[in-house]
Amino acid sequence: MKITVDDDFDLDKIINSGQCFRPRKTEDGIYRFITGKHTVDIRDLTKEAGEKNVDRATELEVSCSQNEWDDVWHQYFDLDTNYRKIRKRIPSDDLFLKNCAKSGAGIRILRQDKFEMLISFIISQRKSIPAIRTSIERLVGLYGKDGFFPEPEAMLAATEDELASCGLGYRCSYVYNAARRVALGEFDLEEMNNLPDDELFDKLKSIAGVGDKVANCVALFAYHRCGRAPVDTWIARIINEHYDGVNPFNGYGPVAGIMQQYMFYSAIR
DNA sequence: TCCCAGGCGATCT
DNA sequence: AGATCGCATGGG
Numbered sequence: 001m002k003i004t005v006d007d008d009f010d011l012d013k014i015i016n017s018g019q020c021f022r023p024r025k026t027e028d029g030i031y032r033f034i035t036g037k038h039t040v041d042i043r044d045l046t047k048e049a050g051e052k053n054v055d056r057a058t059e060l061e062v063s064c065s066q067n068e069w070d071d072v073w074h075q076y077f078d079l080d081t082n083y084r085k086i087r088k089r090i091p092s093d094d095l096f097l098k099n100c101a102k103s104g105a106g107i108r109i110l111r112q113d114k115f116e117m118l119i120s121f122i123i124s125q126r127k128s129i130p131a132i133r134t135s136i137e138r139l140v141g142l143y144g145k146d147g148f149f150p151e152p153e154a155m156l157a158a159t160e161d162e163l164a165s166c167g168l169g170y171r172c173s174y175v176y177n178a179a180r181r182v183a184l185g186e187f188d189l190e191e192m193n194n195l196p197d198d199e200l201f202d203k204l205k206s207i208a209g210v211g212d213k214v215a216n217c218v219a220l221f222a223y224h225r226c227g228r229a230p231v232d233t234w235i236a237r238i239i240n241e242h243y244d245g246v247n248p249f250n251g252y253g254p255v256a257g258i259m260q261q262y263m264f265y266s267a268i269r
Numbered sequence: 270t271c272c273c274a275g276g277c278g279a280t281c282t
Numbered sequence: 283a284g285a286t287c288g289c290a291t292g293g294g
Binding site: 271272273274276277278279280281282 | 283284285286287288289291292293294
């Protein structure tokens with residue numbers, strides 16, 4: 001089925017923007033995304049035709065039905081938000097950000113699975129992105145069904161040796177305890193969707209292994225709190241080198257997280 | 270082999 | 283509050 005997206009939309013940038021770890025591009029140029037119990041294969045017909053242009057629409061060929069696209073993937077890719085408009089509203093005196101946004105045009109802030117983001121970003125601390133991917137895929141292999149990310153309940157049966165075999169190292173107890181607390185209902189990740197940003201942030205941080213950075217990543221990439229801007233080593237370096245050590249993200253208001261993604265992508269690519 | 274990775278918690282001052 | 287330090291593995 002064909003889908004037209006009349007806004008910034010670049011799947012290569014999305015899967016390489018560090019916000020997701022499982023989506024991949026196959027050798028045939030097909031992008032595979034998985035969220036919850038849904039999988040979709042996408043081809044970018046515009047890119048294949050060599051006609052990719054940030055100011056024009058993108059034609060996609062998707063493997064799912066129109067209903068599934070509308071119910072799942074439309075929201076997942078945040079297609080109700082106009083990124084082009086947001087990107088062009090960046091004031092020209094912030095030249096560094098403007099250049100980052102130019103190189104990152106096409107990135108979207110995905111609405112990803114809450115439990116998957118929580119576990120993934122707990123794992124992410126002090127790991128390279130390839131190493132994060134390896135650990136997550138091992139978790140999926142051990143506790144997931146049919147290639148989907150594990151249910152929290154499935155991880156209750158985990159042993160320390162099994163988790164260690166996923167390369168989690170000292171994060172084993174963090175991952176196990178987070179999964180246990182979600183499985184036992186101590187943390188209702190869906191209910192937390194109703195909390196204001198600050199309360200969501202504090203609640204996430206009450207999980208061992210979740211600090212400022214991980215809590216902001218979960219808030220941004222699972223709860224779509226686009227005013228949150230995670231500060232990691234890359235962003236900290238940018239703040240020091242380009243903003244005189246003063247965190248600029250408060251000034252970006254409700255789109256701070258989007259600006260953070262442009263900068264992060266620009267830094268790691 | 271060596272170095273460091275999308276940080277965090279504990280333990281200081 | 284702010285600074286420092288140890289931490290388990292895996293990529294490059």
